[in-house]
Amino acid sequence: MIRHFTVLGIAVLAGLAYPHLFPNALTIAISVLLFAGWATSWDILGGWAGQLSLGHAGFVGLGAYFVAIGQSDYGLAPWWAMMLAMIAAAALAFAWGRITFGLRGPYFTLSTIAVAEILRMIAINEGWLTGGATGVFIATLPEPFGIDLFSRVVHFHMALAFSVLTVAIVIIISQSRFGYQLRAVREDESSAMAAGINPVVVKLKAFMLSAALVALGGGIYGIFLSFLEPHILFYLFLSIQIALTAIIGGRGTIWGPSIGALLLIGSGEIFRAAFAQANLLIYGLLILVVILFLPRGIFGEIQRRAVRRRYARSTQG
Amino acid sequence: MLEALRAEGITVRFGGVTAVDHVSLTLKDGEILGLIGPNGAGKTTLFNALTGFVPAGEGRITLYGQDVTRDPPYQRTRAGMGRTFQTERPFEELTVLENVLVPAFLKTKGRHEARALALEMLDQVGLADRAEQPALDLNLARRRRLELAKALAVRPRILFLDEIMAGLNPPALREMIGFVAGLRTQGLAIVMVEHIMQAIIELSDHVIVLASGKMIAEGTPQAVTSDDRVIEAYLGTD
């Protein structure tokens, strides 16, 4: 645990130095950090608890819309809106999980696609609330302690704080009773029950925490975009991107999702700039290579080898 | 001695098949109950009904006087039942130690206490030197011992063992019999499904014989193994 927090501390220092070193490359860094946070949060449910969700864009949208509507319609400061969004996301996850965690296999996954779609329909059709298909625009934001919330550097710091928070939470979980319950439920529900674990409760907790954290990141994303369109925010493609980021990086590992974000989102942006049309092809090939040769994801394979090496060493000594 | 377990009229049906048909039994602290019968007799099903993994259509189960008939399996675990699975079910992606940590968290406070308990259990079953090994890599005999360590780590008062001796070579079998005998001296009540007669005869205080879901005989191991109906059930109809 100390080792992981040391790495995280170094990452924070590097993050704090970044805007000074690359002041013109903030947007891509914000994307990477938001995806790192989203994928790490997704992974609490998808990797640690083994329940694949393809609906997490719904929670991104929820967070972003709460901030935008709260600000433009109710004059609500974004931090309160984010808190409300987290509660709403957790409540939605709870309700949805109660219905679907009885289902096995792909049914939960399919149902998550439906949740995000329903939210998208609401965002598009309930124009009185959401601005409809044209979206909502954040025109003004408060200035807490004189901080300009429209500034890119501030967005960067918020995204950094978000991703660091999610990783810190996962580091703590990984060593805790809850973390072992998550893994047990993922590996074998019967065996988990024999260990006194109620799988539905564990999955519900994971879903709620995962949803709330993603909504928090969604709120930051909303501020960053300042103009919200339902087609982008609740889109299945975003859900898939979040899931793929974690899967490619390594499901159920502390650093996998962040590594995935660095690789997929970072390189994705670079490819887009360099290859224009071919970028999706390269993106697809990258995913294929990882799935074929590193089925546990990049960090998942690294970690597995480390475990085996450690064991091999311990038997020699 | 305290009555650990009482089951009355347990019946389990799968569609048209009555896998367990009005079986009753009792078990006291420190006692070992052997459950035998030919393949398909309903032993595993009865075992699962007692531990809550299969709902009993009829009947009543009490654990130290507390009615657990409607309780899901994890609640029965918390109430004092520990079990192994006939086909071992390790958490495959976890190490041996992590496998035992999962149940060890149930009755301990905090991860340091849980870790200490898990290591103690691994030591008890002789797997301490393999703590860091991926569970997937264990051979059969060690997977069995891992199952045992997991079942013991919930600190059960009654232990349910489903064919933990099957497929073991003679030295491993001897070791396992000795181990189970040791558990009894710790005061644990044990329900044991077993095909290996040597283990049943050496360990059980009381034996129940199932055939086609019905209890056809019960008594001491000696009485049961010389019972004509039992001999017929094993030799006649198979």
Ligand SMILES: Nc1ncnc2c1ncn2[C@@H]1O[C@H](COP(=O)(O)OP(=O)(O)O)[C@@H](O)[C@H]1O
């Ligand atoms: N899940 C199930 N669905 C349908 N039939 C089952 C199921 N489990 C067991 N059975 C049937 O119940 C009977 C008892 O099986 P089982 O309890 O496994 O016997 P044993 O453990 O004594 O070999 C068998 O006829 C078996 O085919």
Ligand SMILES: [Mg+2]
């Ligand atoms: Mg059986």
